[in-house]
Amino acid sequence: MGLLDDLVGSLRNNNGSGQGNQLQQLMAIWNWVQEQGGVEVLLQKFQQGGLGQVLNTWIGSGNNQPVNSGEIQNALGQDQLQSLADKLGTDVNGASGTLAALLPQVIDKLSPQGHIDTSSTQDLGAMVDGLFKR
Template sequence: MGLLDDLVGSLGNSNGSGQGNQMQQLMAIWNWVQEQGGVEVLLQKFQQGGLGQVLNSWLGSGSNMSIDGGEIQNALGNDQLQSLADKLGTDVQGASGTLAALLPQVIDKLSPQGHIKTSNTQDLGAMVDGLFKR
């Protein structure tokens, strides 16, 4: 499962239950990203929300700039984040915090050459869907 294993591994060294929770969060985020129109549309929203420099660090080969939940809320808006919060079983602040923690790593892994490869997003989607037997 290469890409998915890399993502889960990069999310931190947790015990099995921690990884299961991270997988559930990743699945919820993946579904939400698809509802937003896909990775490319989400990245466009980040650009429009003034997070272009942060986004470029995730896409580039250097270190990833951090982001906080408030910046994500400003870029995406509470309405869009509420649907993610519902999927994660939390509030908008919790959802934006989870997204702030996971999204830089996800985008970084999806863009090994400095840009998002469509095949990577399809592979990740298929792996996540298969893992949860959708």
């Protein structure tokens, strides 16, 4: 499965959670991102929220600069994060913490050439959807 395997492997190496939980979180985040208008809209919100430089490290070929849950909350707002929190079964702090942990890796994997590959975002959605419809 390529991209999805890379994501799950990367997530497992960095946070030690079980693969099933990671896939559930990834699916919830993916659905939420689509509700926000897609990856491109989410990235615009990050830029408008003052996280443009951080975002550039995720898209670029160097190391990913970390982001904390407070920065995520400031960039995206409580209402949008509450929607994600509901999907993840947590509160806004938990949702922003999960995004802070997972989103840099997801964006990094979606931008291997230094820009977001929109065909990869569609492939990721299809792969994640397919896994949960089995």
